Amino acid sequence: MATDKNKYLENVLESHRIRKEQDLLNKHLAKRDAIKEEMEKHFASLMYAPFNSGSLAKNTAVNTKFDIDLMAPFKKNAFGSSGTLKDMYEGVYKFLYDKYHGKEATVRRQKVSIGIEFYPDADGHIVKVDVVPGRELNQDEFKDDKRLNLYVYEQFGKIESGAEHLRSNINAQIDHIKDRATKEKDSIRKIIRLLKVWKINKGFGPKSFFLELVTIKAFDSLDISGDLWDKLKTVMEYIRDKVKDVSLPDPGNSGNEVADTLTDSEKADLSNDMKYMLERIEENSDNIKLYFKVNPKHPVKEDAEESTYKIKKDGVSVPPPVRFG
Numbered sequence: 368m369a370t371d372k373n374k375y376l377e378n379v380l381e382s383h384r385i386r387k388e389q390d391l392l393n394k395h396l397a398k399r400d401a402i403k404e405e406m407e408k409h410f411a412s413l414m415y416a417p418f419n420s421g422s423l424a425k426n427t428a429v430n431t432k433f434d435i436d437l438m439a440p441f442k443k444n445a446f447g448s449s450g451t452l453k454d455m456y457e458g459v460y461k462f463l464y465d466k467y468h469g470k471e472a473t474v475r476r477q478k479v480s481i482g483i484e485f486y487p488d489a490d491g492h493i494v495k496v497d498v499v500p501g502r503e504l505n506q507d508e509f510k511d512d513k514r515l516n517l518y519v520y521e522q523f524g525k526i527e528s529g530a531e532h533l534r535s536n537i538n539a540q541i542d543h544i545k546d547r548a549t550k551e552k553d554s555i556r557k558i559i560r561l562l563k564v565w566k567i568n569k570g571f572g573p574k575s576f577f578l579e580l581v582t583i584k585a586f587d588s589l590d591i592s593g594d595l596w597d598k599l600k601t602v603m604e605y606i607r608d609k610v611k612d613v614s615l616p617d618p619g620n621s622g623n624e625v626a627d628t629l630t631d632s633e634k635a636d637l638s639n640d641m642k643y644m645l646e647r648i649e650e651n652s653d654n655i656k657l658y659f660k661v662n663p664k665h666p667v668k669e670d671a672e673e674s675t676y677k678i679k680k681d682g683v684s685v686p687p688p689v690r691f692g
Contacts, residue, residue: 369652369653370652370653370655370656372596372648372652372655373594373595373596373597375655375656375659376561376595376596376599376655376659377595378661378667379561379564379659379660379661379662380557380560380561381665381667382661382662382664382665382666382667383429383430383431383560383564383662383665384430384665385423385428385429385430385433387430387662387664387665388430390490390492391430391492391494392433394488394492394494395433395434395435395494395495395496396435398435398483398485398494398496399419399435399437399496402417402437402463402483402496402498403416403417403437405466406439406459406462406498409462410441410445410462412442413441413442413445413446414439414440414441414442414445415440415441415442415503415509415510416440417437417438417439417440417498418437418438418440418537419435419436419437419438420436420437420438420499420537420540420541421434421435421436421497421575422436422563422575423435423436424436424541425540425541425544425545425579426544426545426556427544427556427559427560427563427575427579428560428563429560429563429564429567430662430665431564431567431662432567434494434495434496434497435495435496435497436480436497436499437496437497437498437499438499438501438515438537439459439498439499439500439501440501440502440503440509440515441455441500441501441502441503442502442503442506442507442509443502443503443504443505443506443507444506445502446458452502452516452517452518453518455500455502455518456476456481456500456518456520459481459498459500460474460476460481463481463483463498467483467485471485471486472484472485472486476520477497477520478519478520479499479517479518479519479520480497480498480499480500481497481498481499481500482495482496482497482498483495483496483497483498499517499537500517500518501515501516501517501537502515502516503515503516504516512536513536513537513538513539514536514619514620515536515537536618536619536620537619538619539618539619540576540617540618540619542618543583543618543619544556544579544583547583547586554586554591554595554598555582555583555586557595557598558582558598558599558602559575559578559579559582561599561659562578562582562602563575563578564659564660565644565658565659566578568658568659568660569640572637572640573628573629573633573637574628576625576628577615577625577626577628577629580615580617580618580625581602581605581606581610581613581615582602584605584609584613584615585601585602585605585606585609586602588605588609589601589605596655600645603641603644603645604641604645606637606638606641607638607641607642607645608638610629610634610637610638610641611631611634611635611638613626614626644658
């Protein structure tokens with residue numbers, strides 16, 4: 368029997384709901400709060416209150432792989448009147464390294480963040496928190512304009528390491544995803560989550576922010592309608608056909624080209640990935656299970672949809688409200 372692609376994808380989303388890993392999420396939030404408290408204590412008046420960013424803030428996370436992104440906004444003169452963005456980045460790295468590395472976690476430099484990975488606890492759970500240092504553009508203006516400069520530690524697509532011009536507004540990025548998802552009745556979030564599931568199963572791929580923006584660009588550029596599979600297929604076709612030349616301005620700073628976070632060869636690989644998947648799924652609907660996998664830890668019963676149908680008094684069954692998101 369051919370796979371019902373739409374029903375299957377809904378099951379994939381259900382199996383990847385964050386609430387199914389609530390204990391692990393709570394541990395992430397607790398570690399985030401502890402790091403936030405330590406940073407505020409150490410840097411005190413040199414910084415503004417750290418805040419959530421990333422997929423959890425945008426409600427696009429999946430439960431097979433997630434971490435906490437903690438934005439750490441610093442004041443313009445936090446590292447001296449002549450301090451550079453590199454000074455800021457290295458100062459935060461040193462503090463976190465001295466505080467956690469080798470004691471309860473490993474701490475490492477990443478592209479624009481500092482990754483803290485805590486050792487497995489008694490339940491075998493591993494908590495990851497990425498701290499992203501940013502510095503306000505002008506002294507005492509962050510509270511009003513929310514703009515920050517980030518430091519690029521290592522090559523980031525076409526953005527060279529050491530770059531000190533990666534300027535953005537993280538709050539605007541979060542609001543952009545939330546606003547567009549609301550207008551599309553959450554279809555955008557569903558597609559983003561499915562693309563993340565594909566990327567996680569593959570083992571590597573574009574940053575989540577890239578997938579978020581290219582999905583929104585597809586919805587803005589095309590008439591995307593139909594069921595979940597129809598919408599996912601259309602977005603995949605858009606990526607296949609347009610990713611090599613697409614422009615993805617950062618909603619937090621139109622001067623940032625998020626498409627540049629991929630090299631030309633990485634864009635070509637992504638286009639080929641979409642082409643190959645679409646062809647295989649077209650050949651055999653069962654192949655969708657190879658690329659968009661149900662989380663085996665939280666499988667959805669094949670007859671779950673049928674068992675949850677409600678029976679009206681006249682004997683006609685009707686499907687329940689859509690619960691996935």
